[in-house]
Amino acid sequence: MNKYLKADEWCIIEEGFDPKNHRSSESIFSLGNGRMGQRANFEEKYSGNTLQGTYIGGVYYTDKTRVGWWKNGYPEYFAKVLNAPYWNGIHVEINGEQLDLAKCKVKDFVRILNMKEGYLERSFVAVLPNGDEVKVNTRRFISMANKEIAAIRYAVTPLNFSGDIVFTSYIDGDIKNQDANYDEKFWDIIETDSQKGEAYLRSQTKKTNFQVGIGIKYAITVGGNDYETTDDDTIVDLKYVANKVSVFAEKGKQICFYKYAAVLSSMNHGVEDLLPNARILVNDACRKGFDTLLEEHRLVWKNIWEHSDIVIEGDVEAQQGIRFNIFQLKQTYTGDDARLNIGPKGFTGEKYGGSTYWDTEAYCVPFYLATADSEVTRNLLIYRYKQLDRAIENGEKLGFTDGAALYPMVTMNGEECHNEWEITFEEIHRNGAIAYAIYRYINYTGDDHYLEEYGLEVLTGIARFWAQRATFSGEKKKYVILGVTGPNEYENNINNNWYTNKIAVWCMKYVIECLEKVKGRNLARFKELIGKMKMDYQGETAKWKDMIENMHFPESKELGVFLQQDGYMDKEQILAADLDPAIRPLNQHWSWDRILRSCFIKQADVLQGIYFFENEFDMDCIKRNFEFYESRCVHESSLSPCVHSILAAKIGDMPKAYSLYLRTARLDLDDYNKEAHEGLHITSMAGTWMSIVEGFGGMRIQDGLLSFRPAIPESWKAFSFKVMHRGNILNVTVQHCRTIIFNEEGEDAEVLVDGKKYTIVKDSKLEI
């Protein structure tokens, strides 16, 4: 844990410059707009410890797999989002000396992420080695209004001298990924160009042949007035372009250097158009000017917050935490492009390759469903639909046939690219989450039509996989699923993971239901799909039904709990609370085998299943399982505490729910796991939102209606959240004595509160 940021309701604030925290701050203060993003690297030169990171959604590289020992079936490459050409840099030379905070005395340093308006600003006074003292104020944003535009205002005021300040505004194409498996660089430069005030660079990824075209343009004001320079050097190197401009600075007079960048990729433009279009865009941006662009950007954020804000009264840290999570999620994925997805680190670092994991379906879908237009979640589903053929191919590589789809554990383009056998090949429950997300989407939006359009094919491929993956045990006279890794990755290659068996059976059941539904509603389309999928409808569903009825589920009758897997009770039963804190986290202290054979759980597993299928279990059963597993769970996955928190709230254990909430809400801000420097836990941030809305708010969908069972942590005065649901926007406020639901938008809304149905007239509120 590292608590160095100042609490504030709307801002993340770092006061004072400590180079030790800089890499973490680069992650925390990251900016993005769904299309692209960037770590909070300094504009000026910084020779200290930094991880330069500029990312463009969907632009990836297939890095040759690195393993210790090859296993048959491993993919040839690991796809990673690339560190892209760096358009952010403005080197500042003062009287011949580079401004570099690693080499200056830094005073009054403040870095602020303004989450309400979506910009990053920084101010400081630097005393250069030569004694020159400057005050610097910067502000930048990546436009949510125009997804290809970013802007920087970099203001310098000489405090104790007058002299020349040289600004070098550049694009650096000679970048690399720190996580490159073989220390290679992934970009070829295609074209560079620079002219007065502007510079351009076009480059192409090796192997995958994505192209990126970037244009930059600057403008300067001195003392508030436009400044026309005559001293503009254009620099065009092999992999670098720049404009270098010298301005005479008068003591006390502020020089503002505005840098505009247009970042385009071949995903959206013809390669030959990249630079011409970049030129048009960056010139447009420059004409509009910084303030206008920022205002457009601010309005988008205003709209986002109106639909998704959570207000917590009486706990500034909790307030800051939840807003930070919402802010990061919203700038990582905006849902207007079905080719994009949500990498576990978003645009904030290289770890996990920026690829798609089951996190999206299991954790992010509820957040986007409730806080954005349903189109956003739909695009997440269509992403997988488009990759169905690849999922079937992936299944074939592992020996499955007849259209059985196994979605990859990690992917960029639909192909599996992870290479740990116990995960790649065995963590197959991911397939279930993809089906569950379709269920969630339809259940939430009522968009049944999605089934016949896209959903049914994905669902059938997944059900077919389960039907082939389960086998019949002559010993147990039941179907079994052998050799899997459940959500709890602290067990590998186990048999009959309860959660996996559960979601497999649920999938088959749900798919039969969906097939029937489409058949009943649109027979022609049903027949068309059956034909397309070459499906033996009777035969296949009969087999599924047999499996549904005869699946083995490990349980302890004695304890009244479901068992995470066969043989779980053979383990030494020690509780997490009895562990010496000095050996936590276990994964940094115990060898892997010791973790595996211990009873300790990395993240919700049986409880994940109970969370998904809670209606199947009575409260006592949920309670018993919660208590059993929570006491054995070490929560060493960022995805874990939220599910436990929701269930704790459900069973009425609010102190536990609150303490688990705290663990997730400020995970990165307070750097609980000492890994914020690698990037943020973007996907688990959705879990934080779930902890409040589904946990404390008790929000569920029941027969198509929103249902709430509100509860409030003792230390809070009140909390409120917004929910979009079938045309309504409801603002739910929970106080200790009452719950108020305001119908902000849409028609009259029917809701359930604590099981009772209410109608809330448009523009009015319900108070209970």
Next chain:
Amino acid sequence: MNKYLKADEWCIIEEGFDPKNHRSSESIFSLGNGRMGQRANFEEKYSGNTLQGTYIGGVYYTDKTRVGWWKNGYPEYFAKVLNAPYWNGIHVEINGEQLDLAKCKVKDFVRILNMKEGYLERSFVAVLPNGDEVKVNTRRFISMANKEIAAIRYAVTPLNFSGDIVFTSYIDGDIKNQDANYDEKFWDIIETDSQKGEAYLRSQTKKTNFQVGIGIKYAITVGGNDYETTDDDTIVDLKYVANKVSVFAEKGKQICFYKYAAVLSSMNHGVEDLLPNARILVNDACRKGFDTLLEEHRLVWKNIWEHSDIVIEGDVEAQQGIRFNIFQLKQTYTGDDARLNIGPKGFTGEKYGGSTYWDTEAYCVPFYLATADSEVTRNLLIYRYKQLDRAIENGEKLGFTDGAALYPMVTMNGEECHNEWEITFEEIHRNGAIAYAIYRYINYTGDDHYLEEYGLEVLTGIARFWAQRATFSGEKKKYVILGVTGPNEYENNINNNWYTNKIAVWCMKYVIECLEKVKGRNLARFKELIGKMKMDYQGETAKWKDMIENMHFPESKELGVFLQQDGYMDKEQILAADLDPAIRPLNQHWSWDRILRSCFIKQADVLQGIYFFENEFDMDCIKRNFEFYESRCVHESSLSPCVHSILAAKIGDMPKAYSLYLRTARLDLDDYNKEAHEGLHITSMAGTWMSIVEGFGGMRIQDGLLSFRPAIPESWKAFSFKVMHRGNILNVTVQHCRTIIFNEEGEDAEVLVDGKKYTIVKDSKLEI
């Protein structure tokens, strides 16, 4: 399978040159003398596909670990035996043109490995691109008589021209390992020197700082007469030294170029003495001359064969196969240096890093016990004794305490260096094999004294490991051993591997017995050891006894078989015979998860345990288990068929025993697994020997006596083998109608044949 070698009783013969086979032949025709060894690389330049390999026992490098995904507990390095400076080369330039079989027309090519006398020879006629035709005859050996000396005779006869032939005899220090994890070179050159007729190079391994000093010297005869050259260029480069000498060759007249090499390492010499000593040795060798050196070498081999030969009548291929196995084993390990061990590929390739595996204890020990002085096996045991501290450290790294020793899966110096969690951390049965080897040694030799000297400490460390590794299952009310990989590596992270539990219990039992024995015989030493090991004798052995009595062993009562692990009968029970041959071997066709969840077995596992502890089981039980597991075993480990073959012979299924024998005996010669090019399966060759002696010969130790239950494969006329046992050498001949045992050496020998006791008077034979 690739059958291109000619059958012969004493020689391996390759006729005709096919570059496709060259890398395999380089492995098969390898030479060694226990101290060093070399693949059969051509002396002259060869620009075709080749794997250059020259190895010096014990000289290794700690190559930085390469993994895909790091797990806590992984070792920092993988130790590998190094490709050492190449002293073997003699480039031959004929009228200005390099002799290079990749660029010549090659006629009458014959390569012969003479196993009886231990040399490699080669003859061919080459037509060079310029039309010059030469006949070449080479012979070389690595001396078994002087472990630091090797010699080459390279004879060239011009067939259709007279002209200059330039010989360049060199040492190349600029070599690398093909399996280098990061493509680095591992040697620094310390010193190079060359003068007329001689050249020297001293180099040092990076990180591990072994030094190797090599001297070479040449002599020439022309038409049988000594030839004194005046044209000798010495070449001294940074990493290369050579003597380049030109000889005028008369058509039809043979030029013999003799090259002597002395190869010394800092394991046996002070670093400063390396080159001075190499100079002395290589000059001595040159003075003695090729024929004398070869004669000394031949005599050592004569002696080896007298103690270890197996003769098979009526089956030349089987004869060649078993002699090849014995030959390779004997030139890999000679047992005079307790710092050395037996790498799975010996000196024939880089694979497996040339390190020590459990193969040594489980497979090689019986071979060396019966075919060499007991000192040889004793040195193998002392090797592990010397690494006991490291084994305890290795245990500590994995969380064990109080002197629990976990011997590494793969090691060079006692530290673990393998990095696959399912093997490194979980294939713990290796620890049992090390204890079992001590038992075998004492049982065979009667050298009880070894216990108090060395054995007991190793045994106690191992027993302590098992006592900590097993845990008590509240569910089963039995001790369990969770999360292991058994000998069958086609199962990972399983619970209660029958073999592992079996050997764990056996270990604890045996160690209690040994402690009692030493206590009874030598109380002072006993007390000293108890003190040294800080042992709570009563407490610890009481715990072991409880575990011995209450260990869980999975079994199927219904089938009457032991189960390889918990849950084995939940698998789909398909037989190996029903597998489509097109998908064999499974490990090249199925993804790893599919292999893991199938019932197919890579190698003897339950049967390995039955083989070790056969006296505990009645014949019906052995039969049932054999039939159950043999039908599920795909034998994709070279270590597998031998154990199955021995058990098949034991239960009287001779056709099965024979077919399994064939699978092991010519594994490399006929390249069953298409991997001979990587090196030979040295350690599994001992299994071939076991198949004949323990399988067909039925040899066991019973109450200190040799016991035989001979049987003979139908297609053989007779077979005979030599056994050394407690001062006797017995020559056992098995024919279809009778068995003859000749007491070649030692006092009168008592033996058991088919359960009856006989005494064989010195120098006479027993015929039954």
